[in-house]
Amino acid sequence: MNATPGHLDHLAELVVLQDAFGATISGVDPATPVPWCGDWRVSDLVEHLARVHHWAAAKARSTRERPLGQGPFVLEDLYRDCAAELRDTLVELGPDAIGSTLLGRGPASFWRRRQLHETLVHLWDLRTAGGLELDVRPEVWADTVDEVVTVMQPRQVSMGRMARLPSAIELAASDVDRTWRLDTADEGPATVQVRAPASVLALMLWGRRSPDDADVEVSGDGDVLRAALVEPITP
Known part of the structure; x- marks a missing residue:
């Protein structure tokens, strides 16, 4: 197996995809179905990714996440705030801080990669649901x-x-x-x-x-x- 990836700046790539996701929200009807995500609509997808960013920021800090509430939310505002929270947390912690990961205690930078790919897949969901193309490097x-x-x-x-x-x-x-x-x-x-x-x-x-x-x-x-x-x- 050739498992050695070429160098990726996961945090920089995450910021690019977060910006793309945020910019796409207003261009897709929130009631649009996302059929490969069960019975979700676009509004569910956006809220999900926002909540995952919020949750991951708490995991990186090894703290309990603050409840966001049930909404209703202004989707663009919710996503912008949670994306910024995650980004600011990962920048502040740096690559060497220790936090909670999906694999137990480990580098908080784990979440740079994990949230990059969470965002990428859901950006594809959002843009595809809206009939839009997605151009991301292979x-x-x-x-x-x-x-x-x-x-x-x-x-x-x-x-x-x-x-x-x-x-x-x-x-x-x-x-x-x-x-x-x-x-x-x-x-x-x-x-x-x-x-x-x-x-x-x-x-x-x-x-x-x-x-x-x-x-x-x-x-x-x-x-x-x-x-x-x-x-x-x-x-």
């Missing part, structure tokens, strides 16, 4: 894939939310030089190989794209891939 999307493979899916296994996959799955990005091997109890050769742009691989792992899409190349046992993707690979 290197950022590749890091989204890497986070799922190295952090999120192993955590799901360790928490007992899913069993280890019985067969190896190899993922290859077609637009950057990155490959990954999705968790498996089997150290043998991969029974299925998947090649697609990094954005497509990331969105497939997060339940937004299908292995049957035209820009996905699947070699080997496609049933193994489909079975894996119905597992709770991500929370």
